[in-house]
Amino acid sequence: MTSESVQIDAPQPAVPAQQFTQLFSATRRGARLARLLAVEQLAAWGWPRDGERTDAAALVVAELAANAAVHGRLEGRGFRLGLGLLPDGRLRIEVTDPRGERPVSGACREAEEGGRGLVIVDALAANWGVRPHRPSGKTVWAEISPACPRVRR
Numbered sequence: 029m030t031s032e033s034v035q036i037d038a039p040q041p042a043v044p045a046q047q048f049t050q051l052f053s054a055t056r057r058g059a060r061l062a063r064l065l066a067v068e069q070l071a072a073w074g075w076p077r078d079g080e081r082t083d084a085a086a087l088v089v090a091e092l093a094a095n096a097a098v099h100g101r102l103e104g105r106g107f108r109l110g111l112g113l114l115p116d117g118r119l120r121i122e123v124t125d126p127r128g129e130r131p132v133s134g135a136c137r138e139a140e141e142g143g144r145g146l147v148i149v150d151a152l153a154a155n156w157g158v159r160p161h162r163p164s165g166k167t168v169w170a171e172i173s174p175a176c177p178r179v180r181r
Contacts, residue, residue, distance in 0.1 A: 046073055046113040052093070054101040054125070059093035062109045066121075069111055081172055084152040085119055088170050091145035092123035095168070100125025117174035118154065124167040128160065 048069045052058035066089040067082060075082045089109065096107035110122040149156050149170050156170035 048111040054097045059097040062093040063090040096123050096125035100127040119172040122169045126165040
């Protein structure tokens with residue numbers, strides 16, 4: 029009897045080459061700190077601080093973290109920021125909060141002061157979405173491609 033090795037080609041999920049995860053308080057200050065630490069982490073990975081991709085990533089983190097702090101907040105619970113640099117050059121941003129309600133992404137009216145966060149995320153991210161986080165909560169994720177849209181300063 030001989031043994032044969034059989035290789036099965038099954039799609040594997042993209043595993044980040046580099047990762048960063050941090051918990052923050054669900055406050056405006058926590059959201060600001062998440063953005064600042066995301067930029068610091070990207071700089072540690074070799075991204076230019078004033079580069080277009082860094083600016084796009086900072087804006088996406090700022091919007092998702094602000095949403096988690098304002099709309100995803102539960103008393104005594106914070107939110108988690110995760111960054112993952114994927115082998116193909118994409119940056120995966122994940123913000124997990126304790127509320128399970130999906131964010132509302134609708135067209136905002138010109139007179140409204142808020143409600144544009146996910147519109148900004150949609151404009152800057154190559155892809156984004158929401159998935160449940162067990163046992164409770166949700167994760168809103170976005171990916172910044174190696175060739176991101178131009179960010180205006």
